[in-house]
Amino acid sequence: MNPLVELNLALILFLPWFAILGVLYWLFPRQPRFLARTLFDSGALIAALLAFVASMYWSHANADPVYGKMWQQILATALGYGVFLAVLTLAFFVRRYWLRGRAAR
Numbered sequence: 001m002n003p004l005v006e007l008n009l010a011l012i013l014f015l016p017w018f019a020i021l022g023v024l025y026w027l028f029p030r031q032p033r034f035l036a037r038t039l040f041d042s043g044a045l046i047a048a049l050l051a052f053v054a055s056m057y058w059s060h061a062n063a064d065p066v067y068g069k070m071w072q073q074i075l076a077t078a079l080g081y082g083v084f085l086a087v088l089t090l091a092f093f094v095r096r097y098w099l100r101g102r103a104a105r
Contacts, residue, residue, distance in 0.1 A: 044091030
């Protein structure tokens, strides 16, 4: 397998699912929609993707090769997916708290 593909296999496989999750995060709730929220949502999605890539590379480099090359892919996928969801979940609740505080004004 091409080393570049091997290193980024988790990203290649999860990109469609991340796109679906990103669109759902972006669209809901539909209102209120203003510039600060658009910037926050963009930053959250970029942060989630960067955190995924960083954790994927870290886990790929630190997986124990004794268990075979497939273990590197499994660890990179599992850890990366968890990190992506954690960042997106944190951003969801921060945005929710922020929007409720803004609506109370």
